[in-house]
Amino acid sequence: MMRTRPLKVALLGCGVVGSEVARIMTTHADDLTARIGAPVELAGVAVRRPDRVREGIDQALVTTDATALVKRGDIDVVVEVIGGIEPARTLITTAFEHGASVVSANKALLAQDGAALHAAAEEHDKDLYYEAAVAGAIPLIRPLRESLAGDKINRVMGIVNGTTNFILDKMDSTGAGYQEALDEATALGYAEADPTADVEGFDAAAKAAILAGIAFHTRVRLDDVYREGMTEVTAADFASAKEMGCTIKLLAICERAADGASVTARVHPAMIPLSHPLASVRGAYNAVFVESDAAGQLMFYGPGAGGSPTASAVLGDLVAVCRNRLSGATGPGESAYAALTVSPMGDVVTRYHISLDVADKPGVLAQVATVFAEHGVSIDTVRQSGKDGEASLVVVTHRASDAALTGTVEALRKLDTVRGVASIMRVEGE
Amino acid sequence: MMRTRPLKVALLGCGVVGSEVARIMTTHADDLTARIGAPVELAGVAVRRPDRVREGIDQALVTTDATALVKRGDIDVVVEVIGGIEPARTLITTAFEHGASVVSANKALLAQDGAALHAAAEEHDKDLYYEAAVAGAIPLIRPLRESLAGDKINRVMGIVNGTTNFILDKMDSTGAGYQEALDEATALGYAEADPTADVEGFDAAAKAAILAGIAFHTRVRLDDVYREGMTEVTAADFASAKEMGCTIKLLAICERAADGASVTARVHPAMIPLSHPLASVRGAYNAVFVESDAAGQLMFYGPGAGGSPTASAVLGDLVAVCRNRLSGATGPGESAYAALTVSPMGDVVTRYHISLDVADKPGVLAQVATVFAEHGVSIDTVRQSGKDGEASLVVVTHRASDAALTGTVEALRKLDTVRGVASIMRVEGE
Known part of the structure; x- marks a missing residue:
């Protein structure tokens, strides 16, 4: 049975990801309606620069007052693609208070305040989905927290930052040094003007915290993640790696200790054998290797960033949250019941x-x-x-x-x- | 809030997969309870040979009367791991009629009668989940129908049969002929005594039908899938493939035509470049490559068969169905609204x-x-x-x-x- 009143979506942020979300909502409106069971309507778009021309977006929907938008009370789902801690955090909690569910792509915020945001969602019986926060388009959050919900995950190890993988891949294939490879990544748009968040591992550490939390049903905060960047990796290191039949990747590794009672999460460059599936992940692609008791070894591979891939993940969440809303249910919330000890790097x-x-x-x-x-x-x-x-x-x-x-x-x-x-x-x- | 009345599960079939499902339900009971929000209880196990000793399973739960078990009326979820068309089909529809949701690993049945089973589930407002029917433990059904629900999938191409991949990999790496490689697969337990379903592509064709249906929101039946086995592949073919920088894999390929109005589904051996991610899938592993408009290229990799991996997929579904039951909702049902033409192989x-x-x-x-x-x-x-x-x-x-x-x-x-x-x-x- 098709409902005719549309579900109203508020979009916070209209940059590379947000504009793509808006575009797909318009061009694929019929498909989304069929898959959700009701139409979805873009009810407002909060931006910082209202005068910028945004193709395909009705200027009447554009506002600079994000707070008023999430407080409207008739919004079903708030899509947050602003990034950063504030004002995103306050906007998300305000959205819950005013009856909306939330889809977010905000890894930094979820790694820092995931527990509080989940608690706010639960208090108001609303959904908080964030597939896009880790590894872009690659379905990873949903497989970990739903497909593997009957299994015991022992390790999650992956390449979760495309910028650094591009740089390391370039160093490996051309013999270039770090600075030369970084310059090329910057010129091609793979690295930002200030690459610190990527090359120092902050971005990957946020994703590691989120993945570890889900995989081990335990709260893991950004501060719990050991972090080492890849700016010190040299051409000589790659030569050494080659002699060992290895390459070097910046890895996020979340592990359950052998005794089962504690877990660790870390980000650092590491040598891995060329025969390992992660060794052949090229360019800006991401891949995550998951090991569990029953399923064994799984790998998920795809583009880890970019407007369209990230929008794909946001829209998958949007469809799920809208369906939940129509059925009066909510999806899986935070699962931190195991409350395992998060051990330091020394362990x-x-x-x-x-x-x-x-x-x-x-x-x-x-x-x-x-x-x-x-x-x-x-x-x-x-x-x-x-x-x-x-x-x-x-x-x-x-x-x-x-x-x-x-x-x-x-x-x-x-x-x-x-x-x-x-x-x-x-x-x-x- | 934890509910104390347990959810009751009836297990149909207690072979390699079923016994592993039962084992994990027992050994991981606390985790399942925490993740579902209520305990799950094995309420009955229907088998053909009741006298066989089944370690860890209370003999009082064992019955040969599967029909009576699914008709009990107090069963929340029926897990069907019998395989084959009958009696599985009748048992599943009977289960819906008597108030249960169903988790199935039955690819043959779903490829042949998926539409009717989905209709029965919908009529009774129950869930029908079947992650384990395609590619064992690899999360694939859920990512396709949920994670990519806001995207447009254009192609699904994969290695979905471990037996044939083992044989082809052996031929590739050792220069062995088909019969020699098959004999080794049989000796190692990778091939059944009668390998027809695998080597003639029937198993892969059933999976292709299921994948195409989900990917394109269109009913695709087993009869719609072009099927060619791999028994004619020779050592000479591998030599030719090598000269082209390729290897040979048995692929299931589901494609949207360039005009977007029709789709095709097929299974046959094919040469693929060694640089393609599917080329390096070794042994009995499975991998599925998905191409969509927004996400781009994704790959899912893992063990495609075996008791534990398949049980992992079944249990993931079991957790989801139990959660749905507690919240009074159902998950996504059949989505065939696009009703695209399924074109013949000639196209x-x-x-x-x-x-x-x-x-x-x-x-x-x-x-x-x-x-x-x-x-x-x-x-x-x-x-x-x-x-x-x-x-x-x-x-x-x-x-x-x-x-x-x-x-x-x-x-x-x-x-x-x-x-x-x-x-x-x-x-x-x-």
Whole structure:
């Protein structure tokens, strides 16, 4: 039975994503009506610059007063694509208070205040959906919280930032250094003028917090995520990775500890074997690898950003939220019942690839090996090379805790024969 | 607010999948309770052989009378993992009539009678979920019908049968022939004693029908799917594929025609470039590539079969259906409003790789090329090789309709200089 009164949608923000959402709502109106069971109507668009011409959007719908728009009381769904913490946070909670459900693409806000926003949604019996906040168009939030709802997820490991993957892929395929690859990414529009949020891992860390929270039914805040950017990755690191049959990716890794009682979430560059499915993710694409008890290994791959892909995810959520509204139900809310401990980085157990500049004289390897042994870090392979009194030593360890590795490196730095620690990189996906 | 009366689940079938569903329902009971908002209780298990010992299942729950079980009236959800058309079909419709929602893993039944089953579910305002029917644990049905509900899907192309992928991968990596690779698959348990359903493409065709129906909001029945098995694929075909930088996969391909008004669905072996993400899907894994207007290219990858992975998909559906039940709502039902024409194979447009055995004398290539031109099939590349009066000619075409190609091949067979058509294979994913 088709309802004729349309569902009213308020759009907050009309940039790259918002304008695409508005465009698809107009051009695909019949499809959306059929799939929802009622028409959807764009009831208002809140923007900062009202005078800018926005093709296909009725100027009468445009307002600079976002607060008044979400307070109207007749809005069914607020679509928030402004980004940032404020005013997005206040607008979303105000929307709930005034009877609307919310679809958001705001990873920073959800990573920081997801619990409070979910609580506000629940208090007012409204939906909060945010598929677009993680990995753009790739269906990931819904599969994790619905498709795998009967399974136990042990690890989520992925490439969730397209800018850094573009840069690392470029370094890998051309031998370019970081700055050169970044310049190309900027010129092609893959990197912003200020790339800090991407290259320092802040963007990926926000996504890791959201993914870990859903995967482990545990609140994980942005502050809980260990974060290391990829600005220090060098062409020499890629050369080392190649010798090991690996490449380097900036990974977001959310893991359940072996004892099951705690979890960790982290973002850092890591070597992964070329045979791993994530190694072949090229350019600005994203991919997320999920390991669970029953399903085994799953991977989700696609464009992680961009106006159209992000709009696709927003509209999928919009259809779901509208359907829920028509049936008087709400979808899954926050699930944090497991309340597992979020452990610090020191507790993470993985393998390491360490490059040392050492004096080229007898006994150095024995000294270095002793330091590893004293800290309980077992060595898998060592490669020595050198000439003219200088040498380099590449050590790959077996699995050890990050704390043990940190202690090892501190002690190595104190050795007279160690001139410097050229790089430390984690080895994942083996 | 936690409800204390448990939701009652009836399990139809307790084989590889069913026993795993029962096991997880027991071992993960607390998690399921937290995620659903109420406990779930296994209320009955219908089996054919009641005397078989089933570890962890209370013998008092076991019955041979599946009909009585689904008619009990107090069952909330029926989980059907029997497979086949009857008695599964009657049991599912009976379950709806007696107040239960249904989770099914039955691809054959859904491909044949999906519309009638959806109608029965809708008539009784109940859910029919079947994530496990396609590609095992890989979340695919839910992403297609929910995550992409605001997008326009143009193509779904995938490896949806693990047995045939195992065989083809083995042929590719070892140079083995079909029979040798099949024997190994059988010995390792990847192929059944009678492998017909897999190797002749029936299993993949059922999945293609289900996927096409969801992707295009159009009823697509098993009979609408063109089907060609992979028993004729030879080591020589793999050698030809390698020369082209390709491999061979059994693909299920559902496409919207360029004019948007019709769709096609087909299953056949095809060459795909090694650079395509589907080319690197190894062993018994499945992967499905989805192309849509806004999202672009997405891929979903994981184990396509097996007790645990399939149980993961069943349990994800079970959680969703139980949640719907608690909120008094139902999830998305059949969406066939678009009612596009399902075109026959002749209308499919793709590229072709044709190997001909020809007489090794002047003028043969000109004759062959003339036949292609007369049928409107444009040639991309030709490769000739031969000696001692015998030669082979490998033609790769530009895009042409299947009907035009069929006409071309018929005419080629009538040429005196063509001794035989050694193989015809479609080339996809370029």
